[in-house]
Amino acid sequence: xxxxxxxxxxWRRWTIAVTGMNxxxxxxxxxxxxxxxxxxxxxxxxxxIGLGYEVLEPGLYCSDIFDATYMLPYPSAGSEVQLERLMExxxxxxIDVIIPCLDAELSTFAHNQPQLAAHGIRMLVPSLEQLRIRxxxxxxxxxxxxxxxxxxxxxxxxxxxxxxxCDEGWRYPLVVKGIYYDxxxxxxxxxxxxxxxxxxxxxxxxxxxxEHVQGYxxxxxxxxxxxxxxxxxxxxxxxxxxxxxxxxxxxxxxDQTLEALAEAVMAECHWCGPLEVEALRDEGGRLYxxxxxxxxxxxxxxxxxxxxxxxxxxxxTLAGLPPADLAPARLGTLxxxxxxxxxxxxxxxxxxxIDGALSPPVNTxxxx
Numbered sequence: 001x002x003x004x005x006x007x008x009x010x011w012r013r014w015t016i017a018v019t020g021m022n023x024x025x026x027x028x029x030x031x032x033x034x035x036x037x038x039x040x041x042x043x044x045x046x047x048x049i050g051l052g053y054e055v056l057e058p059g060l061y062c063s064d065i066f067d068a069t070y071m072l073p074y075p076s077a078g079s080e081v082q083l084e085r086l087m088e089x090x091x092x093x094x095i096d097v098i099i100p101c102l103d104a105e106l107s108t109f110a111h112n113q114p115q116l117a118a119h120g121i122r123m124l125v126p127s128l129e130q131l132r133i134r135x136x137x138x139x140x141x142x143x144x145x146x147x148x149x150x151x152x153x154x155x156x157x158x159x160x161x162x163x164x165x166c167d168e169g170w171r172y173p174l175v176v177k178g179i180y181y182d183x184x185x186x187x188x189x190x191x192x193x194x195x196x197x198x199x200x201x202x203x204x205x206x207x208x209x210x211e212h213v214q215g216y217x218x219x220x221x222x223x224x225x226x227x228x229x230x231x232x233x234x235x236x237x238x239x240x241x242x243x244x245x246x247x248x249x250x251x252x253x254x255d256q257t258l259e260a261l262a263e264a265v266m267a268e269c270h271w272c273g274p275l276e277v278e279a280l281r282d283e284g285g286r287l288y289x290x291x292x293x294x295x296x297x298x299x300x301x302x303x304x305x306x307x308x309x310x311x312x313x314x315x316x317t318l319a320g321l322p323p324a325d326l327a328p329a330r331l332g333t334l335x336x337x338x339x340x341x342x343x344x345x346x347x348x349x350x351x352x353x354i355d356g357a358l359s360p361p362v363n364t365x366x367x368x
Contacts (some may be wrong), residue, residue, distance in 0.1 A: 011315040014046045015093055019072070020101030020295075021052035021059030025339045026242040027181070030101040032059045033301040034311045039065055040304060041312040049093055055352050061344045068093065071356035075104050079111040086112070089357075090119060097122045097318060099274075099296075099311065103180045106131055106294050122318045124223070124273040126294050133269050134292035136179055136208055143289050146264045150289045151175075151211035151280075161209070162192035175210040178203035183245055185212060215282035217290070218255055219247075220262045221297050223314060224271030225323075230263050232313050234303045234329050240336075247299050252306045252333040257287050265292055274314065299335060306330040 016038060020031025035048050050069035052060045060069040070089050073081045082105075089095065098121055100109045109116075110128050117123075133142060136153070143150040156162075165174070176195035177183045180203055186192035192209070200207050222233040235258055240249035262277045276293040296310065303310040306329040317323070352358050 009319045011319040011321075012041075012043045012045055014096035014315065015049060016046060016315070017049040017051055017089070017093070017095045017098045018101060019051045019099070019105060021050050021057035021069070022054070023058045025337075027244045027246050028298045028337070029057075029059075030296045030298045030300055032062065032065065033298055034099055034101055034296055035059070035062075035065050036301050037304045037309050037311040038315070041309055041315075044312070046096075047093070049089070049095065051089075051098075055349070058342050060352055060358060061342055061348060068357070068359040069352075070358075071352065075102075075108050079108040082108045083112045083115055086116065086121075087119070090121065095121050097315060099123075099314065100125060101295050103294060124226075124314055124318055126224075126269070126272050130269045130271060131294055134265070134294065136177060136291060137206060139289065139292065142265070142268070142292075146261075146268060148261055148264070148289050149286060151213050153208055153210045155206045156196065156209050157205060157207070159193045159196045162186075162189040162196070165189075165209070170209075170211070173212045175212050177208040177210055179206055179208065183210075185245075213280050213282050213288055215280045215288075217245075217278065217280050218253065218258055219250075219279070219297065219299070220255075220258050220277045221300060221303065221310060222262060222266070222275055223310060223317065224266045224269070224273060224275055225317070226270060226272035228267040228270050230266045230271075231317070231323055232303070232308045232310055232326055233259055233262060234306055234308050234310065235259070236299060236302055236335075239334070247335075247337070249334065249336045250299055250302065251335075252302060252329055252331050254329070254331055261287065261289060265289075274310065302333065302335045303329075305335060306333045 018031045018035050020029030022029040047067040050059050050066040051072050053072055073085055110125055113123055137155055139150055140153050173185050173187045175183050176186055176192055178199040182199050184195035186195050196207055217238045220233055220235045223231040235253050235255055236250040237253050238247040238250050242248050258279055274296040276297040278291040280288045280290050307327055308329050
């Protein structure tokens with residue numbers, strides 16, 4: 001650990017800032033699940049700070065989880081603007097740790113890590129080079145190097161590709177993907193061009209096209225120790241999907257091939273921080289690596305449910321505590337996602353709109 005972060009610090013009393021407050025039913029952010037893991041970690045009595053990008057992100061108003069919430073500038077504003085806002089928040093909150101939870105913000109957080117560390121703010125995040133190696137448009141190269149299968153993938157800038165792709169050996173259905181988010185299965189050229197325009201307008205270029213593989217999806221999340229080791233892997237198989245292919249329900253499993261794949265990725269990248277590996281097993285049993293996501297997944301609350309609370313382990317790692325002998329993750333544990341209405345007083349919404357910050361009344365049941 002860095003000398004300015006002494007080992008053995010009491011992580012249970014830290015102030016933790018978490019991003020990813022969006023909770024769209026078809027594609028929720030991981031932030032609320034990460035915060036729930038920490039709120040329910042045994043002995044945790046620290047403060048949780050929610051950081052969001054849009055005023056209607058539900059997590060900004062979850063006073064039963066967060067002690068205060070703040071708006072951040074969009075990552076597209078750049079690392080300097082992000083750092084300035086974080087320093088404003090830090091001046092009042094004295095943040096000990098930030099856990100970024102969204103793909104699009106990781107590069108700015110990685111860029112700002114030295115400056116944040118100089119102000120006593122810990123993070124366990126990948127470097128810019130590690131982010132590049134596992135990026136969707138570099139995944140084929142990574143898999144070729146490691147000897148793993150992945151669907152054929154191509155970068156597309158001209159929607160006319162979808163009219164001629166069959167002449168180049170592609171077959172419908174295809175998967176059209178954004179560089180950060182979204183994956184749409186297209187059954188023909190018209191569907192593919194519509195998906196291309198939608199993703200490009202929302203997430204920009206490049207847009208990717210990927211071979212569609214029939215099968216079922218299995219995912220793994222874990223922590224990388226920054227030296228090539230993997231900590232606390234938890235695996236699940238998706239049992240119900242949203243329209244965007246996100247897990248609405250899943251069940252904890254163990255898959256030796258998936259574990260070996262994730263270990264190889266961690267070792268090759270010397271990965272630092274949270275990671276999600278998405279893979280697909282086809283009808284013949286062949287495993288394909290689909291994506292490597294540089295953060296906790298939205299289903300990370302399952303890690304608490306199976307006895308391997310990864311956000312808690314992240315804090316313990318940052319505290320310099322040696323990795324504990326983790327019990328095996330409990331297999332056959334099911335999660336089912338649900339939506340609920342959050343009642344928000346208009347005054348709170350207006351405060352967030354005007355001030356970009358909200359400090360709910362103190363929940364005395366959490367005060368140590």
